[in-house]
Amino acid sequence: MYRSEDTEPKKHRIRHWSYWKTGYILIAPVLFVLIIVNLYPSLYQIFISFMSYKLGSPISSFNGIANYQKLLTDVRFWNSLVITLKLLLYTLPVQLVLGIILAMLLDASRYHKYFLPLLVLPVVTTPVVVGYIFQYMFREDYGLISYFLRLLHLFPGYNLTANTGTVLPAIAMVDTWQWTPFVMIVLLAGLQSLPSSVYEAARVDGGSWWDIFLKITLPLLKSQILVVLLFRTVDVLRIFDTIFALTRGGPGTGSESLTIYLQLTGFRFRNLGYAGAMGMFLLVIASLFTTAFMKLAKSEGIEEEK
Amino acid sequence: MFEKKMILMFVVFLLLTCFSCSAFAADKVKVNVAVTVGPNAAAAQAIKPIFEVKNPDIEVNITEIPWTDIYQIQLLDFMSKKGNFDLVMQSTSFFGEYVLDGFLEPLEEYFNDVSLIDKTAFNLDDFNPNVLKAVGSYEGKLYALPYMYFPQIMVYRSDLLKTIGWKVPATFDEYSNIVKKFSEIKGIYGTSIIGIKGGAGGNVYAWGPYLFGFGGYYIDQQGKPAFNSPEAVKALEYYAGLYKYSPSEAINMGTDQVTSAFGAGNVGIILMDADNAMSLLDPKYTEFSDKTSFDLVPKSPGSEAGSPLLGAWSWAISKFSNNKKAAFKVLTAFMGNDPEIVDAYVKNGIHPRLSVLNKYSSTYPNYALVAKELPNTKTVPVIPNWPQIRNPGGSHFQSHPGQDEPTRRFK
């Protein structure tokens, strides 16, 4: 959370009019860019969402709230919302737990700086490429994942993305592979900033390892955990690239997330007005989540910004 | 003075960005054509050098686009009105939509322009009239020329058939028996269905020969979707039944991927578009080329012959093209009479013209089959709301087989 500091300079000599003006001059270019790439598109988006607008023809007519009404009754839309929420449910806890474990392992190791550069590679790999690499690895007959699952007798050995029951866990798995390192490095940064004196005091008091973890480590990591949750939530809400490359929303509508359905509606079914309404809905969800996390951070008295 | 410096830097950055949009000068007329990846592109690439030698003033620039994306990419281009594509490609499933929205240029006046075409050499009657109607004209006006046919044919591994000692299946019952038998061979899937959502290249089209074989059709006489008619349900159940003997990822595979799965030697017998099937005879594409054989699609219990779905890709001139005349030259030359071009074409796909089809029947087995099949083929309905019917239909039965778990090859 940004808390504006007292930026007033103490020296009276430099507090003249041009000094005040400077701040506005400095932020003007960014404001200009923001208006072009955010304010105007957002307003336009709201406008479109009230229109009946088919891609390829001129904006035809005011549609009232028909697009929003359609959202309420569109089964496929609700299905895609459920899928998006399910993905959140499958990914967040797993990534958090795995991330904490890995961060603690790294923190305990003296040689963590040799592992870190390698471990963060998944985070920066282009998501579309990740999708295709995993599409290859999920293949039933020559894919590596199916091969391992078969070796472990864990699964009948079919392509996990080919079944409506397993496609979401499979996508969650890809997401976990890509983003657990992110959770890990953030939490590691938190762990390393903790003063070691706290631990020593706790150890002297005779607390068990688990006690120390629950009562000291976790509370101290709270701000980092919140940051991670916030970023992961908004990123899962906008997951698109991976699913697009992996299954394109199939089988059936089994992995059709909100974003995939939005793209389909706008640019396949050419219903831009309806896609606009869907985009507004997505915006609202994303901002709800963001505000909720921010509120939480505030109530915990955490200052994200150091 | 530092303000000045700042402004200067800002300008430099803006300029940097502007430089990045490079302008290229061209002295030749450049005709940009969109084709789908696969046989369509292969044929176009083979003809391009021949055409450019004969027409030194025209440069053909081929853009290969996957069939899954070509609709959207062309649509975005139409919207931009830039005419990045001079020739656009459409399948039966969205041709009508393009025409209705005025994206395509009517061809009539070009055909009447003697400077552009020798009418005696290019005979429109040489195209199958049904196809010309389905993918070329709308309400009697000609907008596009068929570029390639893709009715399905049966593709099977003759070596495997010899191993089990059965004869080539002629009915759907025999077909499914063979599929079962093939899947008992280690390392082989009996068949592979095409499961991915979509028209040309996807499940709605691939299901066609099964649907027609069981006596159904996509829509009823009132033009309403008929996916629930008893015949269609039977055909769907049959199709879903085949999924048990397919690779599990078949549910997300289109004709392209199924073709290459067959080429990898994992699949016993499939119904495949005749143009895609052609690459399976190419020893450079697959090491099983000499073990691959073609035959007619199975016939339904009561009928004389099987009826495949006659899909076709067609080419039209974009309304927004800047070089319409040159584009027309390309369009007619690629499907024209020039023996060299025809020769390059037929090595890569199914030529849209009847005379060529008949002429090469003795050379290429799939040409012979397509020529034989043509009278029995059916096309998809040419109705404006077909895409709206097609997509939910595609989803519907992509999820249908998804509920059956394939029997596994590796136990």
Next chain:
Amino acid sequence: MRFVQKHRQLLLVVILSVVTFLFLLPLIWAFLTSLKLHRDVFTFPPKWIFTPTIENYLYVLRETDYLKFMSNSIVISFSSAAMSVFLGALAAFGLSRFRVKGSKTILMWILSLRMIPPIAIVVPFYLMAIRIGLYDTRSGLAIVLLAINVPIAVWLQMSYIREIPKAIEESAMLEGCSPIGAFFRVVLPLEATGLFATFIMCLIFSWNEFPLTMILTGNVSKTLPVSMLSWDTQRGLQWGNMMAASMMAIAPILIFTALAQKYLVRGLTLGSVVD
């Protein structure tokens, strides 16, 4: 006791090596596949030992427009990142050192750009691009990508500028520098690390961007991630070629990361977590 400690470190190294290997496995596997001949790809069980070949890479370079897409990617992401860093530095300086009315709101507005899904506003972007004639141009895309980069640029650089003691620029100003002069002469040089870190982060984000790029580029300005789509076809199952293309598409990113690994935590969390 010392022995146990030594043992523990060894154990940790073993565990971490296994974990690292598992996380790298998909990338390693893709790399190995890119070196395989077609016949080595379709085998069961998967082959680990084979004769490597660079044929796939040659194929991608020769038969596709790979170099064109690569140059598009480079031009677009570099120019967009450079613009964002410059604009972001100005704004970050202005917001953290001067009293600006509504600065809190502006900051939250900027942050919200990072939070909204880009696909949610792709429709207006697309219509705008067409209207101004920026559809399918590199400059158009570079500008649109500012929407992705500006939040990173502003928030990240703010966290760096805050670390610079205010006294330094104040003394510069007392010596007669204008505030903006102080920014260029004193703050920017001190913030060099921040500039570099921000540039790399923006580069990574613009390089990887897919949904907006897919809609806003046609044939002319197609970037590498978007060009990956065309492998999903009949040739697509030529996994060797496809993986060669993938490897070349992510190689630059991996290099950027190697350069900026130190700044990654801070960059990815927009400066809210400091290493």
